[in-house]
Amino acid sequence: MTEADTATRLRTIACPACHTVTPVPAGTDARALSCPACGGPLFTGKPMTLTAESFTAHTSESDLPLVIDFWADWCGPCKTMAPVFEALAAEFEPHVRFAKVDTDKERELADYFRISSIPTLSFIANRHEVARAAGAMFAGDLRRWLYDALSRAGEAK
Numbered sequence: 011m012t013e014a015d016t017a018t019r020l021r022t023i024a025c026p027a028c029h030t031v032t033p034v035p036a037g038t039d040a041r042a043l044s045c046p047a048c049g050g051p052l053f054t055g056k057p058m059t060l061t062a063e064s065f066t067a068h069t070s071e072s073d074l075p076l077v078i079d080f081w082a083d084w085c086g087p088c089k090t091m092a093p094v095f096e097a098l099a100a101e102f103e104p105h106v107r108f109a110k111v112d113t114d115k116e117r118e119l120a121d122y123f124r125i126s127s128i129p130t131l132s133f134i135a136n137r138h139e140v141a142r143a144a145g146a147m148f149a150g151d152l153r154r155w156l157y158d159a160l161s162r163a164g165e166a167k
């Protein structure tokens with residue numbers, strides 16, 4: 011790859027609201043950008059809700075690493091971890107997209123990932139799951155897990 015290629019390299023990011031995939035120049039701070047399709051921000055500082063319909067846009071079509079929190083409303087440890095997950099979303103954007111999958115509503119996705127207990131976290135980069143963790147984590151452990159997953163994905167900043 012030449013220097014010119016690097017300078018003009020685009021990465022694709024899927025909108026958290028309408029899931030349109032947008033090319034973004036590699037050096038741009040994507041937190042400042044809006045989605046050209048719906049006008050909403052590309053990053054909100056909060057986890058997005060992922061469904062079977064939006065799954066492909068955020069895994070196969072987006073270049074952004076994705077961390078999914080599989081949860082359900084009746085799960086106490088899931089609720090304990092929710093504010094931690096949300097706080098780290100703001101910290102790790104725009105390098106990682108944070109998403110939540112309600113396993114009661116999205117049984118297809120839960121089955122696809124063979125989720126047997128919740129909360130379970132799955133970190134996806136370059137269309138592959140590079141890390142998985144079951145059970146609630148505190149902020150320090152979750153941050154370390156995310157940095158480890160990022161370095162495995164070759165995306166560490």
Ligand SMILES: [Zn+2]
Nearest residue numbers: 025028045048
């Ligand atoms: Zn949009």
